[in-house]
Amino acid sequence: xxxxxxxxxxxxxxxxxxxxxxxxxxxxxxxxxxxxxxxxxxxxxxxxxxxxxxxxxxxxxxxxxxxxxxxxxxxxxxxxxxxxxxxxxxxxxxxxxxxxxxxxxxxxxxx
Amino acid sequence: xxxxxxxxxxxxxxxxxxxxxxxxxxxxxxxxxxxxxxxxxxxxxxxxxxxxxxxxxxxxxxxxxxxxxxxxxxxxxxxxxxxxxxxxxxxxxxxxxxxxxxxxxxxxxxxxxxx
Numbered sequence: 001x002x003x004x005x006x007x008x009x010x011x012x013x014x015x016x017x018x019x020x021x022x023x024x025x026x027x028x029x030x031x032x033x034x035x036x037x038x039x040x041x042x043x044x045x046x047x048x049x050x051x052x053x054x055x056x057x058x059x060x061x062x063x064x065x066x067x068x069x070x071x072x073x074x075x076x077x078x079x080x081x082x083x084x085x086x087x088x089x090x091x092x093x094x095x096x097x098x099x100x101x102x103x104x105x106x107x108x109x110x111x
Numbered sequence: 112x113x114x115x116x117x118x119x120x121x122x123x124x125x126x127x128x129x130x131x132x133x134x135x136x137x138x139x140x141x142x143x144x145x146x147x148x149x150x151x152x153x154x155x156x157x158x159x160x161x162x163x164x165x166x167x168x169x170x171x172x173x174x175x176x177x178x179x180x181x182x183x184x185x186x187x188x189x190x191x192x193x194x195x196x197x198x199x200x201x202x203x204x205x206x207x208x209x210x211x212x213x214x215x216x217x218x219x220x221x222x223x224x225x226x
Contacts, residue, residue, distance in 0.1 A: 002155050006155075034211050036211065036213070038156070038213070045205055045216035045217065045218060046156065046207075046213075046216060048212055048213055048214045051212035052211060057212065091156070091158070091213075093211070098171075098172060099158065099161075099169050099170075100158040100161075102148075102156040102157060104154070105154075105155040105156070
């Protein structure tokens, strides 16, 4: 049982937009602006896509954007492309005892 | 270009100690936290712990009693030890740079615990 709740899967057609949610509590997602998102293709290491809720590392397309409302963070991918099909994991800071928690991951299917 | 390369035993028996090392090539070793994260087969990621270059550590409370993370700044390496492993510790183990943004990752090591 992961600390953060993500949908098991989401899907969309090429060119469409999809949003992946990541729900926590006021002790993690809702309490800090330290949510990050990672893309993971099968058999590969995760890749940082978003950090500090909304920031994009250099090299990540601006089709990927992050946001947060209350205890739920979201990753939106616009202009879906076939290569976006992967698993996406959210992560949040959770204070000085628990430190870091992850979601269970969401499989993005590009139809 | 920063690269993290990790190694360690891939097959353990229950009650043995898992031992992995991650070497950092390129970039600065100082000024960063260095993390260990694992992923059981078909499941999500789990944060294990992290170490600052100075040796300061933070651990997942659920694993803290069994985990040791150490650093060797002379070799730009950091290591993970997890003792008394069980089948539940079977996972791909990753090393990574950073805390708030884990921007570089090792290639992953599959560790299987089986009698």
